[in-house]
Amino acid sequence: MPSKTKVSDLVRRFKLDVLCGEEGLKRIVPVADLYRPGLEIAGYFDYHPHERVQILGRTELSFLQTLSDEERYLRIRKICENGIPCICISRDLPVPVEIIEIASEKQIPVLRSKMPTTNLISKFTDFLENKLAPSTTIHGVLIDVYSIGVLITGSSGIGKSETALELVKRGHRLIADDAVEIRQTAENILIGNAPELIRHLLEIRGVGIINVMTLFGAGAVRNNTKISMVCKLETWQQDKQYDRLGIDEEKTRIIETDVPLVTIPVRPGRNLAVIIEVAAMNFRLKGMGYNAALQFTNRLTETMNEEMDNMD
Template identity: 75%
Template sequence: MPKKIKVSDLVQRFSMEVVCGEAGLKRVITVSDLYRPGLELAGYFNYHPRERVQILGRTELAFFETLTIEERKERMGLLCSEETPCICVTRGLTVPEELIEIATERGFTVLRSNHPTTTLSGNITDFLEGRLAPSTTIHGVLVDVYGIGMLISGTSGIGKSETALELVKRGHRLIADDAVEIRQTAENILIGNAPDLIKHLLEIRGVGIINVMTLFGAGAIRTNMKINVVVKLETWQQDKQYDRLGLDEELTRIIDTDLPLVTIPVRPGRNLAVIIEVAAMNYRLKRMGYNAALQFTNRLTETLNNEDVYENET
């Protein structure tokens, strides 16, 4: 289910003036799109998106002044519907009396901001998209390794936090430990962050909870990070065949996004931090167009073909 935020959140975030209709501050906003009702002021309401926040700028209000009193009351009455969260007037413009009268009567919120229409619309859209984005929480650790967001997953006690600690000691940055809040801000873009309660904290069995920022400094942490790769730690299974070339790229789905999955078997003697560093660097090289496994396969095929030609000639 999508998240819901209240009109009062807009007022608080953008320091907007409540012109009238304080009772409507509890109305919820369920979509991030905004709407400037130009055609509606002209009387065309057939496809009016009532669920959106309505923005009235200089153009809309200038046209509104050309209408008769009866038309003004009619249009504002239709704009102030039950489904509409609120109406925002920009540039500090004077709010029409007809709008104030109808909104006050219905308990409908009218807001005013001194910001230009385009600026306010962009800021509100960014705010709503961030707050209303699909989200989930995953058990794991998120680390920034060479600018690549590595989400380390695995069963409890496999060594995720210890690996993250080693990565932090090697100069990388921690975003979240134990619980990673993930939201999809756009198509194929996942942003991860830590819940406020455990922000900057790392749990190490035998030591306890440590504050990474206090121990290693502000350069050892990040607030949020785009997730690029999922690293799955699992106990080494002797009878399982693990990928040794890296030709077959596995994928895992989080929300509606498919991410590359790297499975690393864990057993004594393996330096997981170094392996994850190499996985991050290898991911960067693939994005730049260099695939070591593919090049090795091509060279091997070329060598075998040359040997066949030589044998046929002799």
């Protein structure tokens, strides 16, 4: 589910001036789309998207000044009628007294920024799309291996954190341990990060909680990364047939995205960190168009065909 975003989040993120309506800073911003109410200022209200943040730039404010005092008052009051989240003024422009008066009455925050209107809209949209993206939390470990975001999953105690520690020692970077917050910021793009409380921390049974950044330096951690593949650790099952060639590619669904899945059986003597490292490198090679398993299969088929031809 997308997280709730409030007007106060915009104020903090972009250091906006709050001109009035402080009581409404807890208002929810339900959508990432913004709106410049030019048509409404001109008197057309049939399709006014009142759920959006209302942006007033130089064009809208200049046109307001061409209206009579009565028209200006009526248009602004109607814009504020349906519970808009807030009004934001760009370019540090002066605000008509009617906006301050009506917004104060209805407890609608009026904000002001020094940014030009186009920049303000772009930054607001990026921020809101990120905050309002569908999200979930998964039990696992997220590691950046050669710039490939690898989500390590598996049952509790199977060795996810210990594997992550070994990967960090080999020069890779930790994003999250135990709980991974995942957001779908665009189609087929998942971004993972750690909850603020456990950022940069790793829990090793028998040792306790360690701070990876303190022990290994700032280069051993990242705040977030795109999730490219999932490595599932599971206890080795003698009667289960595991993929030995890698031709059949499994997928697992996270939110609305199918992510490549590699199942790694765990048993004594297997170096999980090295296996995950190789899996990440192999994933990158596949993305570059080289599939070792497919090439081996093709060569095997060609060899068998040649032998059959020789027998004939």
